[in-house]
Amino acid sequence: MSRAKRLMKELQAVRDDPAANITLEFISESDIHRLKGSFLGPPETPYQGGRFIIDIEVPMEYPFKPPKMKFDTKVYHPNISSVTGAICLDILKNAWSPVITLKSALISLQALLQSPEPNDPQDAEVAQHYLRDKESFSKTAALWTRLYASSNGGSGAPVEKEVDEARLYGIDPNLVKEFESQGFDKVKIVEVLRRLGIKSLDPTDNATINRIVEELLK
């Protein structure tokens, strides 16, 4: 089986290049279809300092069909689903070529973290956040990296046990407090603000406030 041979070669190539700081391993010895890969968050990005774990499924037709990859580590990025970890990247779909290896695919994912493509989003809410307020987006992404991808945990388990829901989605805590003081439930407020893509608000913007209240009353 050429596929097994190729996979072994690919694994060896990863081991031979420790400087790349990439790992690639079978989940179990008996199954060559399933692997876990990981790489470091690129420096000078909100993902710096995190190790991101990728779930890899190798199809029967590999390397003529692309491997299925998704993030095991929760990550806040326009092209990666914040819920499922699904990735929107062309080389994993129609731009796949048999010369691409699992290692080079992982490096491409690393590059994706470096340069998001908000115009071709996987997670619309995150993409909107990125386009509207890049600074606030970066803070949230960095928070997620600290929470879920910090290298001392490594397994993707959050370090801090309790995280403020609002902070997790980059929502201004004062905005949530404001509505809480009006007697609304906090969970509901966060849910509505996320749905409307509102992270912070100008207190004089009555139209938006009314819209939020309307949604909250539903």
Place this chain on the structure above:
Amino acid sequence: MTDLESDDSLLLEFEDDDSESISNIDAPTDSKATHLDSDFANIPPHNVDTDDSEFDIDESQFSEDDLEDDYLVFPIKKTTKDLLDEDSLPSLKYECLTTQEIFDSMKRRVHHLQPVFSLPPQDILILMQRYDWNEERLLEEWTEKMDNLLIESGLNTSGESDGRGVKNGKEFFCPICCEEILTETFSLECGHEYCIDCYRHYIKDRLNHGKIITCMDCSLALKNEDIDQIMGGASSVKLMDSSIKSFIRKHSNSYKWCPYTDCKCIIHLKDTLSLQEYSRLHASRFVTCSMGHSFCFGCGFEIHAPADCRVTDQWVKKARLECENLNWVLSHTKECPRCSVNIEKNGGCNHMVCSSCRHEFCWICGGDWAPHGSSFYQCAIYKNEDKNKLVADTPKKTLRRYAFFYKMFTEHEVSAKLDWKLGETVGFKVKGLQEKIGVSWIEGQFLTESLKTLNEGRTALKWSFAVAYYSDPSHNLTKIFIDNQGLLSNAVESLSELLQIKSPEVIMKRRTEFYNKAGYVKNRTKALLECGRDLLRKGISKARE
């Protein structure tokens, strides 16, 4: 109601300003009617234009005798003022093609382009593929970019073809499969060399994508000859096929696949502008592929005149929705109203004769046949039992109203299907005429013609119930429309009955009757279609939820 005078007076009522034109009655369907029973596969694919030039040719094939009869059949043809403005519509220019014909025409275009590019045809084919077979855009970009365009398209600009092709067996390590074996290899000029097995795998996977296949490691394109060399045989045909398919998908406003199962015809509409005129007049653009399948170019549905695409869409959606609601199992059998024996309908005709008690009844209303045959065809009319109650339109009543129209629709659909079964026997009948009483094939065609007319009438009738359902029932024109339905129903039934005759002698004896009845059905169908279109145009019938 067979006198045509009363017809004309009826039609006058919905004469429109734009129907003034003096026009030929020859509808596009007429022109192809004589082809119906001939072997379609043998007819070379030709431009199926909707002009009637073809009809003239066919007419010249008739003997003197037939010509005379011909005039008897279509008396209205002689009238100078045709009230049906069917012909005021722009004629649709379309052709029926196969993927092979499209590819051949592409190849011809490549040939034409060759002096411009001075490149081998294979290379131009790649360029054409890259530009989705859009010559103009390609030429535009060519004048702008020249060599860059070639590089972008993955063509080698160095002029050398060193290293391109399959190389003889040698000890080789392939980076794709990681095997080190004695094997043939392939590479393009770029020198990215892989074993032939991997290349085969790779190409096989991509043949159906309809895109240019490139080297696995760079953007250099594989030409058709490379693909054939690697795969052996003419595999590039498959790639061209999928490329043309994706071309059709991208140009779906002027190219459409025939929706019939397993039909490989493609209709190419040459003049898409006329479509707007069609939708303005609420007429649908029906096309016929060279296999004889007719369908609506707009929605890909079967012929649905007089309904337009919107009404059809609404109606079909509604039918799907209501189907569960009503759970209408309109069975193929009914009990004889007199002796309760189960009767299966085995022909399109609604005139039923119970095989057990000889009771004659109408399939649709279950009533005695006697009042149906000669007088007005009553059961096509939905009787609003109490007109005063119409204002308070309760949901139940709406449902009942829909139920009636839906029932009429399906009854005619079933009848149309059974008529097709009848059609199979018509072929035998024509043969019988030839063998038993020595009638020539062309003379026997009146049977096939009649069947076609019958089918058209039934289809129009069927869809007219969709239009009627959405019509304002209080409007005068709706009433005229319903009258028209009745008249056509009557005409269709009597023609259908005539087609049940088995004996060749009787058929020949009553030949004139066939002509007259078919002619009448034809005229009634036209009148109904025209009236339906008027309803839609004037907004009396409107598709709604």
